[in-house]
Amino acid sequence: MELEDRVTLTRKLDEVRKWESDQNDLWFWEKLGRLPFVFLDRITPNVVRDKLGTAVDELVAFLENGGKYLVRERDIHTRFQEAFPRKDEQSLETLPINQRPLAQMDKIAAELSESRATFAAVQGATTGFGGIFTLAIDIPLLLGTSLKVLQEMAICYGYDPQDKRERLFIVKCLQFASSDIVGKQAILEELSSFDNPSNERDVLSQLQGWREVVVTYTENFGWKKLFQIVPVAGMLFGAYLNRSSVRDVAETGMMLYRKRRILERLGTEA
Numbered sequence: 001m002e003l004e005d006r007v008t009l010t011r012k013l014d015e016v017r018k019w020e021s022d023q024n025d026l027w028f029w030e031k032l033g034r035l036p037f038v039f040l041d042r043i044t045p046n047v048v049r050d051k052l053g054t055a056v057d058e059l060v061a062f063l064e065n066g067g068k069y070l071v072r073e074r075d076i077h078t079r080f081q082e083a084f085p086r087k088d089e090q091s092l093e094t095l096p097i098n099q100r101p102l103a104q105m106d107k108i109a110a111e112l113s114e115s116r117a118t119f120a121a122v123q124g125a126t127t128g129f130g131g132i133f134t135l136a137i138d139i140p141l142l143l144g145t146s147l148k149v150l151q152e153m154a155i156c157y158g159y160d161p162q163d164k165r166e167r168l169f170i171v172k173c174l175q176f177a178s179s180d181i182v183g184k185q186a187i188l189e190e191l192s193s194f195d196n197p198s199n200e201r202d203v204l205s206q207l208q209g210w211r212e213v214v215v216t217y218t219e220n221f222g223w224k225k226l227f228q229i230v231p232v233a234g235m236l237f238g239a240y241l242n243r244s245s246v247r248d249v250a251e252t253g254m255m256l257y258r259k260r261r262i263l264e265r266l267g268t269e270a
Helices: 006-022 028-032 037-044 044-065 073-083 103-129 131-157 164-177 182-189 197-228 233-268
Strands: none
Touching: 006 037, 006 233, 044 131, 044 164, 073 131, 103 131, 103 233, 131 164, 131 233, 164 182, 164 233
């Protein structure tokens, strides 16, 4: 089984960079999100603020030790084995994911992304039915789904979310998916040197600044859930917002992890 040549890797890297440049266009939710957070804080019900506070604590726990959101790497390996069974004398069953072709990684990542987005839509519709009464349930569920799908994207491209540095990368992906243009550019700049050994100390030092990352995410994330406050109508908003949120998060993880894997292969290629 052969991996990609330099031409193919370069083409795939260009595709990722085009995706990054396309993120500069604000869409409706981000434009609306420019409303002052002071105003949004005033109209946000206490129950939502409380749950956002809980989300901060849970993200902190995830960064520190994985919390309750760590996924089973074995399940992803099983998906690869079932989708790409052994076809020759070489046993693909024991082949590490990071040594597999990008096409295989992309296929499994895309399947998981769609599966998680569909699950989030059903979840959002269910918890959106009761408006504010069930919104408090939805916030931690959506956070958990987002963290899990990002871990799955990491594993699909051969990275280990058990590693504390990888959990930082995951939270940065989470922040990227909900940031404005300036925020996205800053995060891309930070992540561009994530795997550079000379900058490892700087990356690790960012673990000390996790609270800024977490608060930024929850601010951008929280106001969108206000659309679910209205009972029954919240089903529509909940299904759409949860599906689009998880899809955006998964796409971000897929693209940024793919980029890291491509750059690593280009760098180690003879």
